Amino acid sequence: MVATFKIAVLGAQGVGKSAIVRQFLYNEFSEVCVPTTARRVYLPAVVMNGHVHDLQIMDFPPITAFPVNTLQEWADVCCRGLRSVHAYILVYDICCFDSFEYIKTIRQQILETRVIGTSETPIIIVGNKRDLQRGRVIPRWNVSNLVKKTWKCGYIECSAKYNWHILLLFSELLKSVGCARCKHVHTTIRFQGALRRNRCTIIISQLLRKRGQQRATFPRAQEGVGGGPRRAQAGDPGQGGPGSRGPEQPGAQRQLRATRALPLLAPLVRRVTARPMPLRSC
Structure with missing residues (x-):
């Protein structure tokens, strides 16, 4: 009710x-x-x-x-x-x-x-x-x-x-x-x-965390020209050869996933901070 x-x-x-x-x-x-x-x-x-x-x-x-x-x-x-x-x-x-x-x-x-x-x-x-x-x-x-x-x-x-x-x-x-x-x-x-609690910040952090978990659970395979998985090349990050930066750390990967999720969450964040979300009755 x-x-x-x-x-x-x-x-x-x-x-x-x-x-x-x-x-x-x-x-x-x-x-x-x-x-x-x-x-x-x-x-x-x-x-x-x-x-x-x-x-x-x-x-x-x-x-x-x-x-x-x-x-x-x-x-x-x-x-x-x-x-x-x-x-x-x-x-x-x-x-x-x-x-x-x-x-x-x-x-x-x-x-x-x-x-x-x-x-x-x-x-x-x-x-x-x-x-x-x-x-x-x-x-x-x-x-x-x-x-x-x-x-x-x-x-x-x-x-x-x-x-x-x-x-x-x-x-x-x-x-x-x-x-x-x-x-x-x-x-x-x-x-x-x-008043001492800021629930908007908690909502945003939870959304970022959920988005990062989904990306970690269901990684997308990078496809090549032929439609199959693209092979790692020498210049790719995490591989040997020129331009290599070494393997990425878990903290850097989480930060990268959160950064990629920000554009997708921007409209939702604006709605949370500006007005209540409209609801539709089923």
């Missing part, structure tokens, strides 16, 4: 909520700022640790207050499904102090209204527009210290314009949601601990 994770993206107007979502899903960014006036729901599917997960990413417009009960939640069209999500992404602009105050208020309202299961629901604070570092209004150390130690939430900074830390944000958020059953570990510890 495929698990479905519901994620709510909240923030003030103009902080880049929709830009983060569209960069994650479609690997695109628009310089034109279009305000979000209605709730937008995206239903992608991702693969993490060999398991398929269905996501329901809900991009909410700026709300005046978090709904205090289910009746108020479903009475307002813009707030439907806001209280039943598995994780919250609160986005603010690092160059706008008012946007940080907005998510501060929303977080406090979430803690006051969602009493049941609040401690197990990850709340991630995201500072967007990292590319405008010179216009920062609050030092990063102060925000990080406040969010991690006082608020007990995860914190990460990203840039939707340059696709920086976008994939990392959602991948580590999924890991934090997937570990929600570990009730003895706080959400902040789970999220910050997951």
Whole structure:
């Protein structure tokens, strides 16, 4: 059974909520700022640790207050499904102090209204527009210290314009949601601990290793003009004669196989690092 994770993206107007979502899903960014006036729901599917997960990413417009009960939640069209999500992404602009105050208020309202299961629901604070570092209004150390130690939430900074830390944000958020059953570990510890691992590097190394094993198990015979195996000549590497470099070492052979596999893995690596892999139902 495929698990479905519901994620709510909240923030003030103009902080880049929709830009983060569209960069994650479609690997695109628009310089034109279009305000979000209605709730937008995206239903992608991702693969993490060999398991398929269905996501329901809900991009909410700026709300005046978090709904205090289910009746108020479903009475307002813009707030439907806001209280039943598995994780919250609160986005603010690092160059706008008012946007940080907005998510501060929303977080406090979430803690006051969602009493049941609040401690197990990850709340991630995201500072967007990292590319405008010179216009920062609050030092990063102060925000990080406040969010991690006082608020007990995860914190990460990203840039939707340059696709920086976008994939990392959602991948580590999924890991934090997937570990929600570990009730003895706080959400902040789970999220910050997951940030220390780089799973993309592990994926690439495993693919290179598998490719090298396949080449070692099923070597291709070098064919000559007549279609048969080509005979070794005097100038070939590993043979005697002029231009001979001696027999290749096993380490050099593995490095050569990995180098040959890089062009074949380049499109897959770009898809892993840029966007989630699309899935097709059988």
